[in-house]
Amino acid sequence: MMDLDRFIQRRDYYRKVGKAWKRGYLLYGPPGTGKSSLIAAMANYLKFDIYDLELTDIRSNSELRKLLVATANRSILVVEDIDCSVELHDRVRAEAAAHRVMGYKEERKVTLSGFLNFIDGLWSSCGDERIIIFTTNRKDKLDPALLRPGRMDVHINMSYCTPCGFRLLASNYLGITEHNHFEEIEDLICKVEITPAEVAEQLLKDGDPDVALGGLLEFFNVKRKENEEAKAKAKEEESAKAKADEEKESAAKKIEMNGIDLAMGPI
Structure with a gap:
């Protein structure tokens, strides 16, 4: 709650240092430890809207871009079970698979680089007071690019x-x-x-x-x-x-x- 309060109160500070006014949280731990409940509690506390992003239903990076741009200010973007999206946690395998696919089919998938570019770039610059939350049961399966500060600023272990x-x-x-x-x-x-x-x-x-x-x-x-x-x-x-x-x-x-x-x- 202290971290959320500090984030909400630092609009001028974020502008001063030239950072997008957003914050990333990673909630990790076994199933049943309260990750989804914590997200709901955060939204209720801040009075923010929640957008639940189901990456497996998105067919391309362009479709992902449209969805992200449509999200409002003062909102929480949730990507649950990020470890279940193969292209996002196994970059080597995803890139190898991409080389085997030719033509338009190669574009019809959400890639790790595309997802991170939208989060860091267009999505960050076109809105304020944005929070993005990833949840996972297996933190060790995630690509390090997802976990670095600036993307996932706070890592919270939801334990037994x-x-x-x-x-x-x-x-x-x-x-x-x-x-x-x-x-x-x-x-x-x-x-x-x-x-x-x-x-x-x-x-x-x-x-x-x-x-x-x-x-x-x-x-x-x-x-x-x-x-x-x-x-x-x-x-x-x-x-x-x-x-x-x-x-x-x-x-x-x-x-x-x-x-x-x-x-x-x-x-």
């Missing part, structure tokens, strides 16, 4: 639920600030990865705090079992992959030795 987050949810959903289950639940939150959305869903099931929190404790047991099974499966897959690699290496050595024997001929 914390003890503090749980207490806030319990206060909002159940109207309580203390309960004899709190200590046990907070201890489990530090050991089991659970999203705020999952906690909220359990608290919604009953208005009685004893019942709701009891259900949440049962859910933790289910999540812990799922996590253990997932880890065991991952370990098994890793072991199988290591064994397969070892067999491949052994087979390659055998082929190499046979080649040497054939080259030497009979003794």
Whole structure:
């Protein structure tokens, strides 16, 4: 909120330093951690309009340009799940694919360079008080060009639920600030990865705090079992992959030795 307030109050400062009056946010973290809810809260706080940009439905850079120019001042442009747009997070693959396509077909796609040029150039210069927000579940898959300051000025990690987050949810959903289950639940939150959305869903099931929190404790047991099974499966897959690699290496050595024997001929 302090960052948003500072942005709104610095119109003259942005003009003084020659920067477009816009700000970029990257919200990243697992599904269910509140990225979309935070965007809605930001829009409500600032009284800004929201434009939800679905890049997979846009056929070309020219169509993207028309959409961006049509957005109003005092608005938030949202690009959710940016990591799911292959051309935007894998520049090498996108450029290789572009070389294989000839003629007009090459123009009928949104490219990373085209998207960034519009955000930095025309879209920036034709309006004021603009905010752009990217969301992603996998920050590591994004092209570094998207993440640099000036495009994504603030990176916010939307993490799994914390003890503090749980207490806030319990206060909002159940109207309580203390309960004899709190200590046990907070201890489990530090050991089991659970999203705020999952906690909220359990608290919604009953208005009685004893019942709701009891259900949440049962859910933790289910999540812990799922996590253990997932880890065991991952370990098994890793072991199988290591064994397969070892067999491949052994087979390659055998082929190499046979080649040497054939080259030497009979003794």
